[in-house]
Amino acid sequence: MGLIAIIGGTGVCDIKMLKNAKEHHMDTFYGTIHYVRGTYEGKELIFLPRHGKTHSIPPHLINYRGNMLGLKRLGVTAVISTTAVGSLNRDFKPNEFVLPDQFLDFTKSRHTSFFDGGENGVVHVDMTEPYCPTLRRTLMAAADELGGYALHNGGTYVCTEGPRFETPAEIKMYETLGGDLVGMTNVPEVCLAREAEICYATVSMVTNFAAGISPSALTHSEVVDCMAENSLRLRTLIMKAVEL
Numbered sequence: 001m002g003l004i005a006i007i008g009g010t011g012v013c014d015i016k017m018l019k020n021a022k023e024h025h026m027d028t029f030y031g032t033i034h035y036v037r038g039t040y041e042g043k044e045l046i047f048l049p050r051h052g053k054t055h056s057i058p059p060h061l062i063n064y065r066g067n068m069l070g071l072k073r074l075g076v077t078a079v080i081s082t083t084a085v086g087s088l089n090r091d092f093k094p095n096e097f098v099l100p101d102q103f104l105d106f107t108k109s110r111h112t113s114f115f116d117g118g119e120n121g122v123v124h125v126d127m128t129e130p131y132c133p134t135l136r137r138t139l140m141a142a143a144d145e146l147g148g149y150a151l152h153n154g155g156t157y158v159c160t161e162g163p164r165f166e167t168p169a170e171i172k173m174y175e176t177l178g179g180d181l182v183g184m185t186n187v188p189e190v191c192l193a194r195e196a197e198i199c200y201a202t203v204s205m206v207t208n209f210a211a212g213i214s215p216s217a218l219t220h221s222e223v224v225d226c227m228a229e230n231s232l233r234l235r236t237l238i239m240k241a242v243e244l
């Protein structure tokens with residue numbers, strides 16, 4: 001698979017399983033990025049906490065382009081990311097994992113491309129299969145080998161702008177449009193990975209049923225608590241996939 005990077009989302013600010021882990025930074029055209037380099041079972045690995053080391057960067061202000069350009073410059077060929085999501089699909093329950101295979105983009109104010117014209121030109125990248133099927137198969141095989149994982153292969157990830165959660169009316173609309181999961185970070189990350197020709201998959205951890213489906217109002221601490229409960233299982237799954 002070449003050099004693999006893990007992008008950690010909410011609840012995965014530290015992968016905790018790397019040997020000789022060292023923090024690095026890199027200046028890119030889009031600003032400075034921070035990452036960790038270490039080894040796992042003798043394999044070189046990059047870890048990049050999407051929200052920063054202390055979860056200080058909200059979804060709409062993440063330097064998605066700097067992060068992906070930096071990973072490309074490091075020679076990364078595959079990215080496995082984690083995402084906390086709400087579920088719109090009664091079959092995808094809290095504490096379960098999903099590998100999305102499609103997305104719907106409802107973001108509003110993000111730089112979504114490396115190709116803004118000028119020197120970089122204009123490029124229209126194919127999005128038929130935004131999430132790498134090979135990486136998804138490897139993650140499914142990892143779950144099989146470990147046993148005891150409720151991991152669903154396929155689902156449509158709705159990306160909202162955030163940082164607020166959704167209204168029940170918005171969730172009803174996303175459901176009507178075919179959305180299964182709702183989160184705030186997969187777009188433009190997955191698009192930039194495609195532009196950079198890096199295989200990309202995300203393991204979505206369902207932390208709650210979405211607004212209006214859940215009987216109670218959603219809080220950030222509910223999401224964080226659920227991620228904390230499942231973080232070890234999520235990290236173990238990804239590390240098994242890295243090993244395969």
Ligand code: HPA
Binds near residue numbers: 087160184208223
């Ligand atoms: N909505 C948006 N993002 C989320 C949710 C949600 O319900 N849960 C976890 N991340």
